[in-house]
Amino acid sequence: MHQEKAKVIENKKITSHCWRLQLSSKNIAKDAQPGQFLHIKVASNNGKPFLRRPFAIYNVESRGNFSILYKIRGEATKLMRDLKKDDKVDIIGPLGNGFKLSSQAQKYVLVAGGIGLAPLFFLAKKLLDNKKEVIVIYGAGTKNELLCIKELAQFKIQPLLATDDGSKGIKGNVNKLLDKYLTNNQKEEIQVFAAGPKVMLKETTRICKQAGVDLEVSMDEIMACGVGVCLGCAVKTKNGYKLACKDGPVFKAEDIIWE
């Protein structure tokens, strides 16, 4: 864990609601693992926004650069849009536990909903670096909300797409695609990783359980400290409450008790 004043390399709008922020810190870039997150101080010490905000690491590039994706949701993300090249951003990270790969799996299926693509993009890259077979299933509201399709293509990943309005890929959600994929590939040893809204993850969990396939999910919870002292980001599991910041944010889906 480091606390760094990371320099902004680029802050770019990538869709109508999402931005990509590229920063530089050798220490953070060196230690970052897929599934881990950064706790970012957005503004002042008081007022609003007040607390830091957690963001999944989207990518680690060369020369100590790394990136996050953010969606404009409230005061903090609105302020983040104003960050300019060479500004300094106070970051604590990398934090939490990332994805754990099963060595038995022959194929890794990554299921992303919306901005949930961020941690899975980083994972896809790591898996490809290790010569693994990766399938990405990706969904969003509309065609225009799909993020980083070009970047995925650079890694020769052609994601199976779903949109709510059918403007790209199938009309419907990623779970429909996952269900079909698992049905058609029953003989293979598959491990699934998912990130996205809770309603999606709950259904992904049901589908994987039915198919007898291992699933890890990244949980997005409201956090205060990010390091396991405030015990605020509790996730209900079969082994009692666990912390998204310290025990997660990646959990075995079978352990989670969904509301």
Add this chain to the structure above:
Amino acid sequence: MGVDLRVKIGKLQLKNPVMVSSGTFGCGQQYEDLVDLNELGAIVAKTITLQKKEGNIPPRVAETYAGMLNAIGLENEGLNYFCDTTLKYLKSLKVPYVVSVAGKEENDYCKLTKALDKLNIKAIELNVSCPNVKSKKKYMFSQDAHAIFKLVAKVRKLTKATLIAKLTPNVTDIKEIALAAQDAGADAVSLVNTFLGMAIDVNSRKPRLGNVTGGLSGPAIKPLALCMVYEAASVLKIPIIGQGGIMSPEDGIEFILAGATAISIGTANFIEPQSALFIKKGIEKYLIKNKIKSVKQLRGAIKV
């Protein structure tokens, strides 16, 4: 010119007056990569109870204007786990630490105190002011002068350790409560714990905390907390550990001017883990700039 930052809380000698509050710093270990722990005045560890406690249903935290609400529910692994693991870590540090304890009834506090006394713990904070845990009575111990007197008096008989009563601000007259703690033998009081508060999501119409209500902390409560320290200081002989929304050296100095002997940093740690250290440095600078030799001279030095 060197300045003297040392203060005393009961028998506990602190090399500077800036502590970190219970529940906002773990036992220090979680921050050891980022903070030079031995530079802190003291660490008040996360509150423990006799048995393991699961804590409240999520969401447990919600951001509000200049502050946050929490309803953690005193989640902790219990006394035995604390003694076997956390305590070993605290003992390895070169910084004074305070063990914070809570219970549902007097007997819980007595059992915890007895156990800690056997282990030669030097300072115990009685958390009698958590707004998120139901005690057997309808109110918190520190909402009733008679109840807090009885409790502190009982615990006092069980240990010679420095005994600190952490009080709730949710009372009509803080002076009455603080005096009761002092009269019963407390060595110091911590003022204040969080203010009871709530927030509602207007879209779902649900409370933003699973527990519905929670404790408000952060700069939003600072003027309220400061006023309570000022009022309590007007009647108390024992030291006050002032806390409530301290974010800057100036905030801390205000509490000392109002009568606090030491100050404690809570919510600020979440945003800036090194808050206590830079606040300490800022206080030191202030003393040098104003040619004040000792931080003790600043205590209660408000000019009314």
